[in-house]
Amino acid sequence: IGNAVIVTGGAGFIGSHTAKLLAGRGFQPVVYDNLSTGHRAAVRWGDLIEGDILDTPKLIDALEEYRPVAVVHFAASAYVGESVKEPGKYYRNNVEGTLSLLDACRMAGIPRVIFSSSCATYGIPDHLPVREQDAQCPINPYGRTKLIAEQMLADYWAAYDLRYVSLRYFNACGADLDGELGETHDPETHLIPRALMAAAGTIHSLEIYGGDYDTPDGTCIRDYIHVVDLARAHVLAVEWLAGGGSNLSVNLGTGHGTSVREILRAIGRLTGRAVPFVMRDRREGDPPVLYADPALAAKTLGFETACSDLDTIIRTAAPFFGLEPRT
């Protein structure tokens, strides 16, 4: 087995952090990205192949050229709201795109794939903390496309022995600990970047989507996991598959939840800037409370979070929004 790893979507937020950590562990990351939402400047730890995952022949060429030990597959469309308005884009990129990748792997004889899945595959959970064996009933097209891709992986493993790890991310946030990579989505819809933009005065105020939930402070609760922890889990998954592992789906979260108001308070405390906000109606499709049971990732991959405390999340993200965290 060589040491190349193809990283589809490696010019994006989680993909670029993963490429950096792969390089640090002695792998050769090779980013395959169409740069539709990713950034060329984020590809700094290996080659960039500019290509679309729907282009199966181009993928096969890349796989045959590098003969990677595994493919880490991030490339996808990832806005829940957009997926409701433009489901075709999501079924095309996320379902057909993953199918194209799996077929390319099969044809090139590359037998290991790590897949970016999501807690959105659970929908409104019937059990907390969410365990992997709990029902997956997604409530929006984005979550459905991720669930279908997970099911394709299981079927390709059973039929063709294509080995896989599906990583179900909870809320990715934070930024590179050395300040080399940040979160730059356009448009930016995620809570922590938007709250930092409001604190910095880049946007007028943060809209809080609902203060009347049945939670202690009325706002939604999520499991925020630092992008560097997420990235490290991918490296562990590559090593797990290379070591003979075959099929696994695990949650990546911290095991505890944080409310929107708690995020705002932490930003105020750590940056010295209050987050101006307006209270809005609930956003459609938002589960009130979502946090992971992280035990299976610990048991199988040896994965534990190391930098997903709120302080580290906000301190690493703040500089990308023009804020100096307090010392």
Ligand code: UDP
């Ligand atoms: N949220 C909010 N205002 C925003 C963006 C998000 O109140 O401008 C809330 C949202 O309702 C959810 C939480 O923050 O409860 C996290 O939302 P995000 O979009 O970051 O991630 P999601 O949980 O939807 O994947």
